[in-house]
Amino acid sequence: MKIVIAGAGFGGLKLARKLNNKKGFEIVLIDRFNHHQFQPLFYQVATAGLDASNISFPLRKVFQKSRNVKIRMAEVLQVIPDENRIITSTEELTYDALVLALGADTNFFNNEQLSGHAIPMKSTIEALQLRNRILRNFEEALTIQDENALQQRMNIVVVGGGPTGVELSGAIAEMKKYVLPKDYPELDFSKMKIYLLEGSGKTLASMSERSSAQSAGYLEKMSVELLTDALVQGYDGKTVRLADGRTIESSLVIWAAGIKGNIPAGIDKSLIARGNRIIVDRYCKIQGTGNIYVIGDLAGPPLLAHKASKEGIVAAEAISGLSSEYDVRGMPGAIFTDPEIAMVGLTEEDAKAKNIEYEIGKFPFAASGRALSALSTEGFVKLISEKSTGIVLGGHIIGEHASEMISEITLAIEMGATIEDLALTVHPHPTLSESIMEAAEATLGKAIHMVNKKTHQ
Ligand SMILES: Cc1cc2nc3c(=O)[nH]c(=O)nc-3n(C[C@H](O)[C@H](O)[C@H](O)COP(=O)(O)OP(=O)(O)OC[C@H]3O[C@@H](n4cnc5c(N)ncnc54)[C@H](O)[C@@H]3O)c2cc1C
DSSP, rough: OEEEEOOOOOHHHHHHHTTTOTTTEEEEEEESSSSSOOOOHHHHHHHHSGGGGEEEEEHHHHHOSSEEEEEEEEEEEEEEGGGTEEEEEOOOOSSSSEEOOOOOOEOTOOHHHHHHHBBBBSSHHHHHHHHHHHHHHHHHHHHHOEEEEHHHHHHHEEESSSSSHHHHHHHHHHHIIIIIIOOTTTTTTGGGOOEOOOOOSSSSSTOOOHHHHHHHHHHHHTTTTESOOOOEEESSSSSETTTTEEEESOOOOEOOEEEEEEOOBBOHHHHHHHTTTEEEESSSSBOOOEEEEEEEEGGGOOOOHHHHHHHHHHHHHHHHHHOOOOGGGGEEEOOOOSEEEEEEOOOOHHHTTTOOOEEEEEGGGGOOOOHTTTTOOOOEEEEETTTTOOEEEEEEEEEEEEHHHHHHHHHHHHHHHHHHHHHHOOSSSSSHHHHHHHHHHHHHOOOOSOOOOOOOO
């Protein structure tokens, strides 16, 4: 069976690994680069914490010992579904099954002024450009006498208050605090301003109210100036213009405000949804086609590396004739702020919107012995469960190592576990993960280390 995989990102690479050296499959893996890019570490490259080579993995090395994976460095241009054919910048290939894993690119919403001057961060090359621009601005600042021109060089504007914008603003704030004053002792970094502009009324707008509030608090702690309801209308390389007339002077604007799927020509327009994503069924297959799969960001939100990887596994299993499907209910997410924010399943807002009768159990880290001894008591564990059955529907953790702990609640959702299961699970003491058991006990009104307050709707 001849499989063509278009894109060697998190989804495509996982799929190719799954089918690697599997009898009966001939695989062609196509990407415009000959290496896989580890996007979650672009911030570190952009803020000079890591070299590009640390986050780039040569595809030929990954498949050095493969007997059935061929790699092609080429641009995917067009799919001809009726003929099972795909056209790239270098050749035409036929397939028995095609998997589109081309990810997403920056969306400037057709604003040419913005695309001409703002810097995106969707590839290693762009992360390096950003790093060079940050450093060049400070090199230039050293000899600028004019106060306004100096301030323009010192200001950095990030546009987009989603996870990327929030995390990136925090990474730049850390750079301002710990790195730049050492490298440029002649500059006064108290003058450096980091702005985060968000078009809606809050950051992390698609997440829970609490996550939004937490991220706003984090940005304040990091001295990032957050401007909400700030719709960027234009940027000429010097001045950012907002729709309400406000302006900000800055010679560096980073665009993290929108992405759109990389759809090749030949895909029926009726299959394309908002955000330029392709509509798929739960087997990751394009509706109405027998042999074209779409995985990862191109198949729509949540736009997460592990979601793309999971869909790569689902597609590999479906192509192999196994029964496998993608289930969004157990898909965790994490925001790497300080402390971290992590969530899985339904939020309280989701449960209300779906008219589900639910119960809440909450445990604050201020009551955890481990958190107290680590002097890290900010945050909580919150569990949402169905009132009638006790089945765990969602979890939300704010606190140190939240991104690690969320996996226990993810497992509970995956297994269809109840709050009682979590409460009965013995956790080692003293650990932060005990807080999950305590939150479950709080749901049942049996909390030992805090006052039992039952919340339900
Ligand atoms: C700055 C940043 C930080 C992030 N942090 C996190 C995080 O902490 N955790 C998390 O879970 N997710 C994070 N993400 C999101 C995550 O990286 C994406 O969800 C994930 O990469 C999607 O995987 P994918 O396989 O769909 O696409 P990608 O990984 O984007 O891969 C797509 C591949 O297709 C190739 N390609 C595209 N178009 C063409 C074409 N026409 N021809 C040939 N090749 C093409 C690209 O070169 C790329 O290799 C972050 C993203 C960014 C930008």
